[in-house]
Amino acid sequence: MLPLLSLLSIFFILFLLLLFLVILFWLTHTNQSPYYPTETYRLKLLIESGELKIDSNTKFIDVGSGDGRVVDLVSKYKPKLAHGIDINPFLTLASKLVFLVNRRKNVRIFNGNFFNHNFSGYNLIYAFIFTESLEKLLNKLNKEVDEGCILVSNTFRLSSISPFKIIDNFYFYKIK
Numbered sequence: 001m002l003p004l005l006s007l008l009s010i011f012f013i014l015f016l017l018l019l020f021l022v023i024l025f026w027l028t029h030t031n032q033s034p035y036y037p038t039e040t041y042r043l044k045l046l047i048e049s050g051e052l053k054i055d056s057n058t059k060f061i062d063v064g065s066g067d068g069r070v071v072d073l074v075s076k077y078k079p080k081l082a083h084g085i086d087i088n089p090f091l092t093l094a095s096k097l098v099f100l101v102n103r104r105k106n107v108r109i110f111n112g113n114f115f116n117h118n119f120s121g122y123n124l125i126y127a128f129i130f131t132e133s134l135e136k137l138l139n140k141l142n143k144e145v146d147e148g149c150i151l152v153s154n155t156f157r158l159s160s161i162s163p164f165k166i167i168d169n170f171y172f173y174k175i176k
């Protein structure tokens with residue numbers, strides 16, 4: 001009995017190790033901006049200070065939403081929509097599970113490539129992705145969003161347009 005248990009434990013540990021390697025491979029090879037979470041307390045300060053306005057008219061999306069922590073934070077301020085999209089199936093599954101437990105009507109997480117997502121209707125877009133992806137995304141946003149849409153980029157700065165506001169490491173851009 002004991003050797004069988006030890007054998008099962010070894011298989012279980014090997015399975016976990018394999019799973020970890022698969023996740024690591026996915027994180028480093030399937031997209032240009034790897035997973036690195038926003039320090040949400042910094043974003044919370046922006047919202048609480050009124051620098052980042054979120055109200056019942058806000059239609060928000062986090063582009064490359066990772067584990068959904070930004071969507072979670074924003075959704076607490078009762079926007080009309082709080083969406084997230086991420087290419088990494090493990091991260092989207094994890095965030096979907098969290099929102100399954102903490103049900104919120106306005107929240108939705110998509111699994112997929114944000115370059116294939118339709119951004120029409122959103123008026124507040126948050127991104128924590130490399131500048132190269134951000135520039136490419138800007139071209140798409142210019143075609144899809146309505147005037148007045150705001151893009152907030154964490155850390156990475158666009159070179160093609162100037163931010164109208166910079167606070168902490170967050171760059172605020174008006175699209176169009």
Ligand SMILES: C[S@@+](CC[C@H](N)C(=O)[O-])C[C@H]1O[C@@H](n2cnc3c(N)ncnc32)[C@H](O)[C@@H]1O
Nearest residue numbers: 031035036037038064065066086087113114128
């Ligand atoms: C730096 S993390 C930011 C995560 C989250 N937004 C946050 O601030 O905590 C960047 C995320 O973008 C995702 N990502 C990168 N390229 C993507 C693409 N083309 N489509 C969808 N998600 C992408 C990665 O999987 C990763 O989770």
